Amino acid sequence: MKIKNIFKFLIIAFLTAQLGACVSNEAEQKFDQTPAERLNAREKELNDLLLSAEYGWKAVYFTDNTQLGGFTHLFKFSADGKVAMASDFDSDTSTYNSDYSIEIGSTISLVFTTKNRIHLLSDSNNFPVPGLKGRGYEGDFQFLYYGEENGEIIFKTKRSFEELRFVKATVEDWTDLELNTEMAQNVIGSEKRSLFRLLEINDGTNIHKLDFNYAPRPRFAIANSVEQGYNMSYNMGIAFTKTGIIVSPAVVVNDQELTEFIYDDSTGSFTATGTNGVSAAIKYTDKPLILTDDYTLLLPGIGNGNNAYAYIHDYTELEGANSALFLSLLNDIEEANGEPLQRAQFWFNNADGTNYVEYRFGNVSYYHYFTLKADDVNKTITFIPDAWKSGRNPKSPTITAPSFLKTLDDEFMNPQGLYFAEIPVVGYRAYTFTSTTTPFRMVAYSFQ
Known part of the structure; x- marks a missing residue:
């Protein structure tokens, strides 16, 4: 060599x-160290972290941001295995005590062992929309420990392996939690404001408007572009804060991620502001950005035979597109009549040429007949009221209109007309009847 x-x-x-x-x-x-010693060290590490925060911890938990929003939870851990917990899952923001444990398996995990607010998200019988029946809010109550970073505890959910971070809570987080639920109503909207909204995107040069729809129960919003040549959509889970909302995934505009939207009470808008003129805002508008021809499905003519669309108690009632006004009218009817309205089912183009809405209560139904008038310019349909009947046969005896149905029926028979449009739901085909003059909207199951 x-x-x-x-x-x-x-x-x-x-x-x-x-x-x-x-x-x-x-x-x-x-x-x-042996594996057991390392796990024991990690157990102590997590335990010390949980007990180290003077006012406990806060987590904004997005269980599945492809179809659900976020829920704020507050935790105050004690050395005796007790945890005080509060959440903004609903209007009850009180603090409740329960048990927790740190479990050793293949890794270390935090487990909430007795029922508390976090379990509302994991209860399979507690579902926000029909498409999640048997799955609930897809939440978890066991979280795998992955360490600490910048004062935050990093977990991953056992069910979906999604990251969840605990940040140190403040006194105000506990005292102001109820403000989150007040903000929830602002996201839903006031009965005094329009039902129609848009997401306005400013990329620093151009402004684009997208149709915006929010479903309160799953806390989820969908925005779709309506402009030719601008094909964009945003699907976002929404969590509430005392000053506005947080969205996940972020609204990305010109490579900037916008997640925090601040509420303006004077206009009812929510605005996220970036840099260099970039912004995104959820605003009200007087009419839909998209006017469809779906109303023509209700008219007599070729291809439009007998068809039916219905509100169904405990089914379509759960859909987020139902307006607060519609739901309040249902409640008024139940209080006045002593039982809930099971169905408000519209029948169009019957064999005898009639149309009517059937109001069904158990074994009793009331039928209100009407004729149709279409507005091809504004793309609306108007139901012109006719007689009330005791049966679906037009020869059935005429009856006096039930007083407890008047307010709801007046919305349907609005002389200014209704918008009728298909909406995306999970598991079935659905349309909405939406007033042109009031914040009234009803989701209807399509039997076609």
């Missing part, structure tokens, strides 16, 4: 030996 090659070989051998020694020392340091 040449002397030069021998010299290179000796150098490589020397460096390899040094590297091996370093790796060996690092490995010895890393594995100077």
Whole structure:
């Protein structure tokens, strides 16, 4: 072997030996504890972290931001295995006590072992929309510990392996939690404001408007573009704060991620502001950005035979597109009549040429007949009221209109007309009847 090659070989051998020694020392340091000892150390680490925050911890938990929003939870842990907990899941923001434990398995996990507010998200019988029946809000009550970063505790959910961070809570987080639920009503909207909204995107140069729809029970919003040449959509889960909302995933505008929207009470708008003129705002508008021809499905003519659409108690009632006004009218009817309205079912283009809405209560139904008038310019449909009947046969006896149905029926028979449009729901085809003059909207199951 040449002397030069021998010299290179000796150098490589020397460096390899040094590297091996370093790796060996690092490995010895890393594995100077048994697996059980390492897990016990991690258990103590998590326990110390949980107890270290003077006012406990806060987590904004987005269980599945592809279809659900976020829920704020507050936790104050005690050394005796007790935890005080509050959430903005609903209007009850009181603090409740329960048990927790730190469990050792293949990793360390925090488990809320007795029922508390966090379990509302994991109860499979507690579902926000029909498409999530048997799945609930897809939440968890066991969280795998992944360490601490910048004062935050990092977990991953056991069910979906999504990251969840606990941040240190403040006194105000506890005292002001009820303000989150007040903000929830602002996201839903006041009965005095329009039902129609838009998401206005400003990329610093151009402004684009997207149709915006929010479903309160799942806390989820969908925004779709209506402009030709601008194909964009945003689906976002929404969580409430005392000053506005947080959205997940972020609304990305010109490579900027906008997540925090601030509420303006004077206009009812929510605005997120970036840099260099970038912004996104949820605003009210007087009419839908999209006017469809769906109303023509209700008219007599070729291809439009007998068809039916219905509100169904405990089914379509759960859909977020139902307006607060509609739901309040249902409540008024139940209080006045002593039982809930089971169905408000519209029948169009019957064999005898009639149309009517059937109001069904158990085994009793009331039928209000009407004729149709279409507005092809504004793309609306108007129901012109006719007689009330005791049966679905037009020869059935005429009856006096039930007084407890008057307010709801007046919304349907609005002389200014209704918008009729298909909406996306999970599990079935649905349309909405929406007033052109009041904040009234009803989701209807399509039997076609």
